[in-house]
Amino acid sequence: MTCRLLRQGCVGLLPTLIVLTLGCARLSAQSSVTIRQELGSVAATSNSRDGHTGDAACIACHKKLATSYLQTAHHLTSQSPGNDSILGSFAPVSNTLPIAGPGADDSKTRLYFLMEAKEEGFYQTAVAESGARKLTRSERIDIVVGSGVRGQTYLYWHGNQLYELPVSYWTEGHRWINSPGYKDGTANFGRRAAPRCMECHATYIRALSADPQTNLYEKDSLVLGISCESCHGPGVPHVALERSAPGSQAAAAAVLNPSRWTRDRQIELCALCHNGTQREELLPAFSYVPGKPLDQFFAPAPIGAASQIDVHGNQVGLLQQSRCYLSSSTMTCATCHDVHSPEQKAASYSDRCLLCHRWQICGMARKIGGRIVENCIDCHMPMQETEAIVSVTAGKILHTSIRNHRIAIYPGQ
């Protein structure tokens, strides 16, 4: 297919590569025949947004809960570009990222990315300078992905196609880096943003093709951030009843409340996005209905895949390996996390351990004494560096650390 060829065209060796990739968008604009063909199969993915009302309605009545929700990483996980939402710097010098890699030290050619805040928006530009010749490829940041706990990646629209930008922001060190999975030494603007990416990082976008790798969307359908209805389902019936019969049982029953589901259904709501990415999909992105068994939407991950940790952590798989989870019937993600409030300091979660354990039972209690209650977390859920490569920037490999959700006894802790 045209697009696959295109993508391959985007990876290669410098300096040919720069020229090739800088030309990519022009080429993809010409693939409108393919686009029209894909548009023909829209019906297959027409999951409806009927009954959804948006966060504003919920905020009106659930003020306290909703105000704290607005500060959470879930709510902020995708945003419109702005001075507040983009965390990377546009100040001179720190707005430049040199492109390292084969050929980059060739003194005749200078390759770099430039991040600029202009009146029309925020731009990433790849520049290849060789003597008097200067080649550039510039795209505007249209969507910010990531609240910035670890970092952010940016997306741009080309017509109704959505692509990832080559430069991301890395919170540790407050700096620009090559986007995850991008080859160092390349300026690739041709990486498509697929519906699954949006499913985990936004409330909704309508794909214009059934192809799971498509990047064709109805632009205006995009609803940024994860919203109340992502977890509570369509809110129109509940809102209507709370207005006509406030506080009634019927009104409460008209909205999904995960705490009333079985433990499996509760965990599956989180597993939609917190289960790593290794599984086979049975239905297109945004088909999932909270409270329905997740195996109607995904086939189980291949054996062995569940234990893999990548930058998109697999908290569900790891927690489910814990004796705490296996030996109790009540532990869910909500035992520790209130998704309506921003995260607290890790150590403060220790009081959740004490819901089920007496501190005296810990083998270390005799050594440490009563002050052991201040921090059960770092010994039993240590931060660990993952094998997954986040970025290769300027020849250096960046990894990240994640909180291991297998609650256990770790040697050396």
Ligand code: HEC
């Ligand atoms: C007109 C006011 C009103 C609006 C608008 C409203 N709610 Fe409610 N909601 C209530 C009241 C009152 C209750 C019952 C008391 C409580 O739990 O806070 C309730 C209860 C709930 C519950 C718990 C139901 C249960 O099982 O007991 C959930 C979940 C909920 N609302 C979610 C939402 C969401 C999501 C939205 C936006 C789509 C929303 N509400 C909009 C008034 C409202």
Ligand code: HEC
């Ligand atoms: C629609 C996808 C989605 C669902 C459903 C979801 N999450 Fe998340 N969650 C995310 C994403 C994406 C992030 C990273 C947000 C960011 O920092 O940009 C995240 C981050 C988090 C964090 C870290 C927040 C922080 O401040 O670092 C916690 C804790 C969390 N989720 C718990 C849960 C729990 C518990 C559930 C189930 C009740 C759940 N999530 C359901 C997508 C989801």
Ligand code: HEC
């Ligand atoms: C299966 C769901 C899923 C998919 C698909 C997914 N992500 Fe994520 N992403 C997450 C979760 C969950 C986190 C929070 C990290 C964690 O688990 O600790 C996250 C974290 C991130 C972060 C860091 C956020 C922060 O605040 O530090 C970025 C940036 C990001 N994802 C970008 C993307 C992009 C771009 C795509 C698609 C090309 C994508 N992700 C696909 C679920 C997903």
Ligand code: HEC
């Ligand atoms: C990531 C998923 C997620 C999102 C987003 C989310 N909720 Fe919830 N909500 C839950 C879960 C899970 C529970 C059940 C918590 C429990 O088991 O204690 C819940 C419970 C509730 C309840 C019942 C409260 C109670 O204490 O009994 C209300 C009301 C509610 N949510 C409203 C909202 C509103 C309003 C928003 C948006 C501002 C929102 N939720 C966003 C997952 C979510």
Ligand code: HEC
């Ligand atoms: C919902 C109840 C519950 C919560 C909350 C809970 N645990 Fe457990 N935990 C258990 C049960 C039940 C066992 C199994 C005990 C047994 O079989 O004797 C267990 C076992 C353990 C073990 C032994 C693990 C092993 O592999 O041998 C450790 C360590 C532990 N828990 C630490 C913690 C820590 C630390 C926390 C807080 C982060 C925590 N637990 C929270 C219920 C819980």
Ligand code: HEC
């Ligand atoms: C026994 C308590 C406990 C349970 C149960 C639990 N978590 Fe956590 N979780 C934590 C602690 C502690 C942290 C670290 C918070 C921090 O560093 O500020 C954390 C962090 C996270 C993060 C941020 C990851 C990171 O590395 O920064 C995500 C995402 C998350 N949890 C999701 C989940 C999901 C999904 C579930 C259910 C499958 C779950 N958690 C169940 C205690 C728990």
Ligand code: HEC
């Ligand atoms: C300094 C690290 C450290 C801290 C802090 C710590 N633990 Fe432990 N914990 C251990 C080690 C090591 C063991 C295994 C010791 C042994 O078997 O003698 C253990 C064992 C346990 C066990 C299993 C006991 C058994 O006999 O199966 C539980 C439950 C437990 N810890 C809970 C906790 C709780 C709850 C806290 C916080 C109040 C906590 N731990 C704080 C290191 C720690």
